[in-house]
Amino acid sequence: MELDKIEKLLEKYFDATTTVAEEEILREYFSNENIPAHLEQYAPMFQYFSFAKEERFTKQLPLKTRNTFYKWASVAAVAVFMIGFYFYDPSPEPVSLADQYTEEEIASAQEALALLAMNFNKGTEQLYHLEEFERNTNKFLTKE
Numbered sequence: 001m002e003l004d005k006i007e008k009l010l011e012k013y014f015d016a017t018t019t020v021a022e023e024e025i026l027r028e029y030f031s032n033e034n035i036p037a038h039l040e041q042y043a044p045m046f047q048y049f050s051f052a053k054e055e056r057f058t059k060q061l062p063l064k065t066r067n068t069f070y071k072w073a074s075v076a077a078v079a080v081f082m083i084g085f086y087f088y089d090p091s092p093e094p095v096s097l098a099d100q101y102t103e104e105e106i107a108s109a110q111e112a113l114a115l116l117a118m119n120f121n122k123g124t125e126q127l128y129h130l131e132e133f134e135r136n137t138n139k140f141l142t143k144e
Helices: 002-014 020-031 037-054 068-087 103-142
Strands: none
Touching (some): 002 037, 020 037
């Protein structure tokens, strides 16, 4: 009867549904020496858990940190960043076209833009004819 109970508790343990009391029953059972052969493989695991429960950390922990250099370095870095952010001027001085390009390049660009504007105006004249056509067809379709 007890063996069936232990097997059910093991099944619940591996499904992660046991309570703390049930786990304590398993630890006590596997701390005994007369364990059935098919359950002996679980004995070292539960014996380790019992041993690990008794372990304590005994080293002294330093309460004061010794890395004051890093603290002051980070403060200095933030200060330098803030000063740089305050004096940063994101807008460059405006540059005239005469400073960047030669007179010949400017004249060539003006000629190309004039040609583009002329061709663009030809295309817009055709749109005027389309608008007139649409207006007349709408008169006949809506019968105004």
